[in-house]
Amino acid sequence: xxxxxxxxxxxxxxLKSSNTRREDHxxxxxxxxxxxxxxxxxxxxAFLSIITEFNSSRIEQDSAIKLYNxxxxxxxxxxxxGVTQLNIKYSKPGQISISIQNLQAYQNTAKPIxxxxxxxxxxxxxxxxxxxxxxxxxxxSLLKYLSKMFVHISC
Numbered sequence: 169x170x171x172x173x174x175x176x177x178x179x180x181x182x183l184k185s186s187n188t189r190r191e192d193h194x195x196x197x198x199x200x201x202x203x204x205x206x207x208x209x210x211x212x213x214a215f216l217s218i219i220t221e222f223n224s225s226r227i228e229q230d231s232a233i234k235l236y237n238x239x240x241x242x243x244x245x246x247x248x249x250g251v252t253q254l255n256i257k258y259s260k261p262g263q264i265s266i267s268i269q270n271l272q273a274y275q276n277t278a279k280p281i282x283x284x285x286x287x288x289x290x291x292x293x294x295x296x297x298x299x300x301x302x303x304x305x306x307x308x309s310l311l312k313y314l315s316k317m318f319v320h321i322s323c
Contacts, residue, residue, distance in 0.1 A: 266284050
């Protein structure tokens with residue numbers, strides 16, 4: 169709860185020490201970009217917990233789920249199992265791309281099985297909401313759905 173107070177105080181101090189104020193548009197873009205990266209980081213942490221529990225519950229380690237960071241990206245990551253991957257990617261400020269692909273080695277192509285975009289909206293009082301098809305997204309439900317889809321497709 170006090171993080172926002174510290175951020176407010178730091179912003180106030182920075183604005184008073186400089187003679188120029190940033191445009192509201194740039195502030196909003198930075199805010200949206202930061203929130204997008206934080207949501208991806210939250211998804212990554214949750215998936216790490218899920219796959220750790222999933223993998224420890226399995227006897228065969230050859231079908232374990234692995235999490236990989238995607239280099240040179242804003243927190244992008246993927247889950248990998250067999251020939252199936254689930255990608256979570258930063259599309260643009262306020263938008264996250266999620267896809268499940270089945271990699272066909274013999275064709276050297278990736279066929280998307282599922283492709284969705286989460287979009288950020290700002291509610292009253294700068295409240296951040298994530299939506300899919302203009303409806304609110306519950307992170308727990310999203311994680312459960314994606315995990316089930318990924319495991320079933322990768323069997």
